Amino acid sequence: MRVVWLFLASWFSLPCYAVDTVSTNLVKLAQKLYVEQREEISFEEAKQRLLENQFLLVQAKLHNEVILTRQSEVGFSTAYHVNKFTTSALKHWFPVLDKETVSKVALPLTKQQLVKLLGNYPADGKYSEQQIEQWQNVTLSSNPVITVAETMLSQSMQNRFRLHQGDIGLLSAIVSQQQHQVDIFTKAKPLLRKQGLTIAQIRQLATGELLRPEMLAYLGLKDEMHGQRSDYVNHLRAAIPLTAIQQFYRKHRDSFRYVKQVQAQGYYFDKRETAQAFRQLVAQQGWEKALMTYKPTPIWRSNDITLTRADKPMWETQLAFSSEYGSLSPVVRTPHGRWVVLLSHTPQYDYYDATSETVRYQALNALTKQFAQRAYKRAYQQWVAKQKEQVL
Structure with missing residues (x-):
């Protein structure tokens, strides 16, 4: 008979020890x-x-x-x-x-x-x-x-x-x-x-x-559901020193690179069909012909503007940063019911500051698991060493 074993977790194992405490x-x-x-x-x-x-x-x-x-x-x-x-x-x-x-x-x-x-x-x-x-x-x-x-x-x-x-x-x-x-x-x-x-x-x-x-x-060895953390893990997390975060940043600095600014141009349309026709014309005959034909409302004050993430309108700016650079975006509906087509390109990269909240958050997440694994291994080894009789 095949046992339905619903609660079997993913394997986590430490190095085996020479103990005879299990039947x-x-x-x-x-x-x-x-x-x-x-x-x-x-x-x-x-x-x-x-x-x-x-x-x-x-x-x-x-x-x-x-x-x-x-x-x-x-x-x-x-x-x-x-x-x-x-x-x-x-x-x-x-x-x-x-x-x-x-x-x-x-x-x-x-x-x-x-x-x-x-x-x-x-x-x-x-x-x-x-x-x-x-x-x-x-x-x-x-x-x-x-x-x-x-x-x-x-x-x-x-x-x-x-x-x-x-x-x-x-x-x-x-x-x-x-x-x-x-x-x-x-x-x-x-x-x-x-x-x-x-x-x-x-x-x-x-x-x-x-x-x-x-x-x-x-105990922090695997992620809890919904990103929750136990009191035990929170205690470990709070004890992680600043020097550990700084060392983590130096070791993983490349992972903290981000797009600081992009060049972009984009336009509003009241109807989806018009936006689609404009996009198709841009792809076939270029921006100049499409702009002369449809005369759309520009999103930003110039046709090829340098944007930072703080520029407004915020939703459209974030769309420029998240779109595929160098490629015309699909027709996208804004939260206000209008339609946009945009192009972002020439991304400029930078690194998050070592003291930024982004660095601290990501470093703490990674270090918490490392500290939890070390604490577990140390406590487990100590417990095993004390077992003189059969425990199971």
Whole structure:
């Protein structure tokens, strides 16, 4: 069976270290899963990844503990994902478990009782301690014991909302799946025991793998979504000295070259068709013939003006800088509803000043990742050196 492994992140690996802190049999099992997602991964690489994942969990407990419970307020709980991941992994490793089917359970609640018990969905999506305590005393299954509290807290915002509406079919499916997972875990225990492994180790493996992408982003080793930065990364960024920025500028000065000014001429048209005809005539017979024929309104005060980025009108000036130099622009509509055709050429280049905000911003982005990688490597090496016993 092919495991659907949605949370496998892009590979990040440090040099391997000569440590024996991960169970050999666990590495072999993990390697089988990794191979499902990657063409080739050696035993040592799989072992290193598992070890790194445990280090990332340690960092999560120190710096980002909230993701151990939930990665997103609107998503499922971390435990939900871990159980799903563990179930899939066990079925992949032990095909006999894949024969187990999900049995539909009879719930002790009706739709009306469920709506009364849950009440209205909270405006902020959060439940009070009193609600959770009340739900903790209501069981949906006795073997294994599954409570309303753990079921509600494991679900996504969308599913919780549906349950508040009395979706008894959804509740039945959730509880059936929870029972199925417990049944898989129970039947897997003797199979794992033969290899000297436990369900707890598999869950730990799953937790590390699932949280790996977010922790790598949190620690600054990969970009976060929407350009956000964690408090940890912001702290690293704030500590970058000015000398590092200056050194970065000297080393990468060519990347800070920009077009300071261009020569340009351009014209306004009220109709798109007229602008297109003008452009075609310029291309066929040149500027003089086209200007005499259409007598368009010039954008700038002269036909071949030297522009800087600060010149007005700003939108048209920026279009001149962004157009292909030496080539007639296509017909472009302005934000004010007019049409323009222009030509920009002879760009003059300069370099951003070493103290400019552009240099500082780009240098900090690059240096932050460098500093984050160094901090990670140093902390990881120190952590590995302290491991005297098996950690997974």
